[in-house]
Amino acid sequence: MEDSVEVILQDKRSWVSHRSQDRPVITAASGALLMGCYGLWSVFALPGFRRVPVPYLPSSGVQTQNIMRLLRGRAGRLVDLGSGDGRLVLTASSLGFQCTGYEINSILVSYARVKARLMGIPTTRARFVNEDLWKVTNLSGYNNVTVFLAPGVMEVLAKKLEKELGDDTRVIACRYPFPDWPVAETEGRGLDQAWAYDMTSVCKPST
Ligand SMILES: C[S@@+](CC[C@H](N)C(=O)[O-])C[C@H]1O[C@@H](n2cnc3c(N)ncnc32)[C@H](O)[C@@H]1O
CATH class of the missing domain: 3.40.50.150 (Vaccinia Virus protein VP39)
Incomplete structure (x- = not known):
């Protein structure tokens, strides 16, 4: 019983590591997107947060x-x-x-x-x-x-x-x-x- 559980766990571990290795482009793109969003937020909204929470929002x-x-x-x-x-x-x-x-x-x-x-x-x-x-x-x-x-x-x-x-x-x-x-x-x-x-x-x- 313990042996079969160990086999299943090993299978799962190798599946997870294969999944992330299989998709390096998607992983890199998601990281880049997150960094981009943070960059935009810090350029446009963050300065208004220095003293008071006032982000940039243009008048309609x-x-x-x-x-x-x-x-x-x-x-x-x-x-x-x-x-x-x-x-x-x-x-x-x-x-x-x-x-x-x-x-x-x-x-x-x-x-x-x-x-x-x-x-x-x-x-x-x-x-x-x-x-x-x-x-x-x-x-x-x-x-x-x-x-x-x-x-x-x-x-x-x-x-x-x-x-x-x-x-x-x-x-x-x-x-x-x-x-x-x-x-x-x-x-x-x-x-x-x-x-x-x-x-x-x-x-x-x-x-
Ligand atoms: C909601 S926006 C309004 C922009 C513009 N008045 C309009 O109506 O389109 C508020 C602006 O105030 C700026 N702001 C926030 N805190 C400020 C501060 N302490 N001194 C000067 N500008 C600030 C923000 O960067 C943002 O551009």
Whole structure:
């Protein structure tokens, strides 16, 4: 009985080792695919995880339209905090805003700069800065702010913006609203919803 069990086990072992030897190409291809996925993830998503969990996810066309609707009638300087591939900055600059995008991922910053150049938009109208938004200490020069980040950062971002923004500023949040601010206007539904907040109505910390 023990002998027959041993024979069966040996057969199984040799079958397993033959199977992996038979398919070296498949094994290598699976390994390469996994490495590729990890590489892509680390290039595009990981930089956003350094401080806060905010991966790269571009605004949809509908979301972009909703944001631009909430900016109707406004002008001046606009900042997109976490500007990704630059789509919000480039759309807003084509509407006359003087825009800056802060983005932690240097590859996305380079991509956005090339796109701006190809679209013929000068850096005076659309500027992309490779910087951690939490290290930008003074946003008071911007009277329009757009953010599409993550739910877990909205409360702490609200505290930062309350300290730094002037009363004439409108802040647009995409997909994830600020938990405690009074909403001035909203556009869209579901994943494409955007909310506008006017800093005049937001309670600021006493200085
Ligand atoms: C959800 S995407 C939005 C991209 C773009 N605003 C759009 O609407 O298409 C968030 C972006 O914020 C960037 N990001 C995350 N943390 C950041 C940080 N601390 N400083 C600057 N950018 C950051 C990510 O790399 C990512 O590109």
